[in-house]
Amino acid sequence: DSGVTQTPKHLITATGQRVTLRCSPRSGDLSVYWYQQSLDQGLQFLIQYYNGEERAKGNILERFSAQQFPDLHSELNLSSLELGDSALYFCASSALLGAGELFFGEGSRLTVL
Amino acid sequence: EDQVTQSPEALRLQEGESSSLNCSYTVSGLRGLFWYRQDPGKGPEFLFTLYSAGEEKEKERLKATLTKKESFLHITAPKPEDSATYLCAVQGGVSDSGYALNFGKGTSLLVTP
Numbered sequence: 001d002s003g004v005t006q007t008p009k010h011l012i013t014a015t016g017q018r019v020t021l022r023c024s025p026r027s028g029d030l031s032v033y034w035y036q037q038s039l040d041q042g043l044q045f046l047i048q049y050y051n052g053e054e055r056a057k058g059n060i061l062e063r064f065s066a067q068q069f070p071d072l073h074s075e076l077n078l079s080s081l082e083l084g085d086s087a088l089y090f091c092a093s094s095a096l097l098g099a100g101e102l103f104f105g106e107g108s109r110l111t112v113l
Numbered sequence: 114e115d116q117v118t119q120s121p122e123a124l125r126l127q128e129g130e131s132s133s134l135n136c137s138y139t140v141s142g143l144r145g146l147f148w149y150r151q152d153p154g155k156g157p158e159f160l161f162t163l164y165s166a167g168e169e170k171e172k173e174r175l176k177a178t179l180t181k182k183e184s185f186l187h188i189t190a191p192k193p194e195d196s197a198t199y200l201c202a203v204q205g206g207v208s209d210s211g212y213a214l215n216f217g218k219g220t221s222l223l224v225t226p
Binding site for chain 2: 002004033035041042043044045048055056057058090092097098099100101102103104105106107
């Protein structure tokens with residue numbers, strides 16, 4: 001158990017809809033990363049928050065947004081969903097801003113029909 | 114732009130048959146190279162960090178090595194429980210992506226009894 005909790009584990013929705021994925025980092029970790037994993041692209045970095053502030057952006061679509069709350073949990077919002085958004089979405093946390101040892105949750109599997 | 118290429122994509126070994134997985138990378142200012150293990154339906158789990166060419170790390174049947182252009186994950190006398198996808202990631206100098214890890218697509222290892 002990594003200590004990172006993600007909900008929901010599975011989500012099925014329709015094109016055009018909006019969903020919210022939730023992540024609780026390990027106790028004490030200030031940094032939260034979101035990654036998207038698909039079969040053809042592998043793990044793709046989306047966005048990072050550190051202690052409530054956005055610190056880095058990767059290949060995140062404009063339809064996607066995220067935030068980190070004062071209690072350090074994070075949410076990833078995906079809107080105007082398309083079939084191609086179907087993927088596993090992972091949250092990872094670390095204690096330090098530039099740490100390479102990340103602790104991943106078990107992921108949220110999103111299926112867009 | 115950082116690039117990470119892993120080979121082979123898939124590898125099937127008999128129990129006890131040693132082999133190596135390759136990770137070739139290009140990165141601007143390597144801060145670290147990381148190996149993760151991912152089991153089906155789970156998030157990646159950290160294995161090793163390598164910082165400079167010539168460095169080696171070992172854990173049970175796994176040994177990771179690093180050169181200036183590639184890293185190898187050597188698996189000695191593997192067991193069926195070593196079956197998993199092994200991911201390589203690099204962390205370069207600060208960029209728009211901050212210090213986020215850039216992952217390869219992984220090598221799927223199957224060890225049969």
